[in-house]
Amino acid sequence: MDATLKPRSAEDVEEAVRWAAAETQPLEILGQGSKRALGRPIQAAHVLDLSGLAGIESYEPAELVLTVKAGTPIAEVEKLVDDNGQELSFEPMDYGPLFGKAPGRGTIGGVLAVNLSGPRRIKAGAARDHVLGMEAVSGRGELFKSGGKVVKNVTGYDLPRTLCGSYGTLAVATSVTLKVNPKPETSVTFVLNGLDDQDGIQALCEAMGSSAEVSGAAHLPGWGDSDKSRTVLRLEGFKSSVDYRMKSLADRLGAYGTSHQLDRDESQKLWTGIKNLEDFAARNTPVWRISVAPTAGPQLVARLKTAFELDALYDWSGGLVWLSCTDGDIHQAKVRNAVEAVGGGHATLVRADPSVRSEAAVFQPQPSPLAALSRRLKEQFDPKGVLNPGRMVTGL
Structure with a gap:
């Protein structure tokens, strides 16, 4: 019993x-x-x-x-x-x-x-x-x-x-x-609009290699209700330090286009949405969590887009890729083959029906x-x- x-x-x-x-x-x-x-x-x-x-x-x-x-x-x-x-x-x-x-x-x-x-x-x-x-x-x-x-x-x-x-x-x-x-005393977000995946990840990696002490780095293609991408970088700490690092970051990334800044409340709302995958939570589609080298993320997504329909979100400066399989199939073999093709990594099937998870290798073999x-x-x-x-x- x-x-x-x-x-x-x-x-x-x-x-x-x-x-x-x-x-x-x-x-x-x-x-x-x-x-x-x-x-x-x-x-x-x-x-x-x-x-x-x-x-x-x-x-x-x-x-x-x-x-x-x-x-x-x-x-x-x-x-x-x-x-x-x-x-x-x-x-x-x-x-x-x-x-x-x-x-x-x-x-x-x-x-x-x-x-x-x-x-x-x-x-x-x-x-x-x-x-x-x-x-x-x-x-x-x-x-x-x-x-x-x-x-x-x-x-x-x-x-x-x-x-x-x-x-x-x-x-x-x-x-x-x-x-x-x-x-932290304050938290703000630096935003670049309209970058493609390759340029977005390149900007994130450049920021991570700077002295800006970034505490969040994500690229959001078509996030929320917008069809435009956002490349976002979070800075936290004492206000005077954050202001200085924000100016330094704007100067360093100026070649990627115009930028703007989100205040503390806007920044908190954005990063909560990224953290909890709010854009994916509203859909009933299979979701993959894939860890690869940051610069390999755009290559992985581009390869998979030729095989099936998907939406993607890049976190951890591109090292963490979330995929939503919009056609409802998990495409397990295609995902794992693509991960191997871009240099290896780990792909975990996070959301799928129980019957699918019973048969699939949910975690990276x-x-x-x-x-x-x-x-x-x-x-x-x-x-x-x-x-x-x-x-x-x-x-x-």
């Missing part, structure tokens, strides 16, 4: 996973379900619902350290640090709207499980780079802790980095300690040595295969 297990403490999680391992009963690990449609569909008789494992354990704004239970809504965490003039600098994406759910429903545990990072990753790093410590339960039903509450912290293997991006297939996080950062390492990690952390079985790879 299917059951939903709803632990209230780390010890409850330990007991539930120990039972699942002893009885070889697969568990679907769930927070608030905002990313349930991400990855391959899970075949599990029982759900381990972590939404009750929520709350702030400790917060020391002066020390820039926050410890929070894994089931705490990310919106609650972001509001807490914002109220204290701080931020999660990795700027986690909200996948909810892309999957037809209300915004703000994800949990901090889910964010780290898929290593969510937004446009600021090019400057601040990924989610895993902001984790100081983690408490989790392995698939063996063993509660363990790794890391601590200081930035310089050496306690052996960096298990939190291993668990971030494992999609809940190795262990169940029960609490995490994060480093937070002061919120791993080379044999890396696949063998992944299997050994799974065997060490979850030998009975009870945690989110098959979510990333068939049979794991």
Whole structure:
């Protein structure tokens, strides 16, 4: 009989996973379900619902350290640090709207499980780079802790980095300690209009190579209601510094055409839309997330446009390409062949019907040595295969 297990403490999680391992009963690990449609569909008789494992354990704004239970809504965490003039600098994406759910429903545990990072990753790093410590339960039903509450912290293997991006297939996080950062005094966006993909990415790369300290770099072909492209660069920090860097950037990129500036409110709205793929969320089409060398992005998109209809968005100075397959097909072979043709990268099928995701290789196929390492990690952390079985790879 299917059951939903709803632990209230780390010890409850330990007991539930120990039972699942002893009885070889697969568990679907769930927070608030905002990313349930991400990855391959899970075949599990029982759900381990972590939404009750929520709350702030400790917060020391002066020390820039926050410890929070894994089931705490990310919106609650972001509001807490914002109220204290701080931020999660990795700027986690909200996948909810892309999957037809209300915004703000994800949990901090889910964010780290898929290593969510937004446009600021090019400057601040990924989610895993902001984790100081983690408490989790392995698939063996063993509660363990790794890391601590200081930035310089050496306690052996960096298990939190291993668990971030494992999609809940190795262990169940029960609490995490994060480093937070002061919120910038101001944030503005430099905009170039009408550039084609090649020139847009070239402008982004030139800006990234400058001293402007760019914290967001995206090229938006036909974004929103406009049929014209926008090439956008975000600058953050003290106002005097931002003003100086903005002028420097305008001088450096003057050859690309006229530019204008978005103020703080306009800038925030724009980057929230980019981060959460608001333009793609309104459509019911397959979506790919592709990581390639920044200068390879336009070549990849141009190659794919000769094969099928698509819309594209470039983030991370062109290193992250989002594709919406407007004809409704995922074109798996064409996408993976194109990635290989432009020098390699990683292509993940983010949105598609469950039946399609059941048959497709949702994640980039791993080379044999890396696949063998992944299997050994799974065997060490979850030998009975009870945690989110098959979510990333068939049979794991």
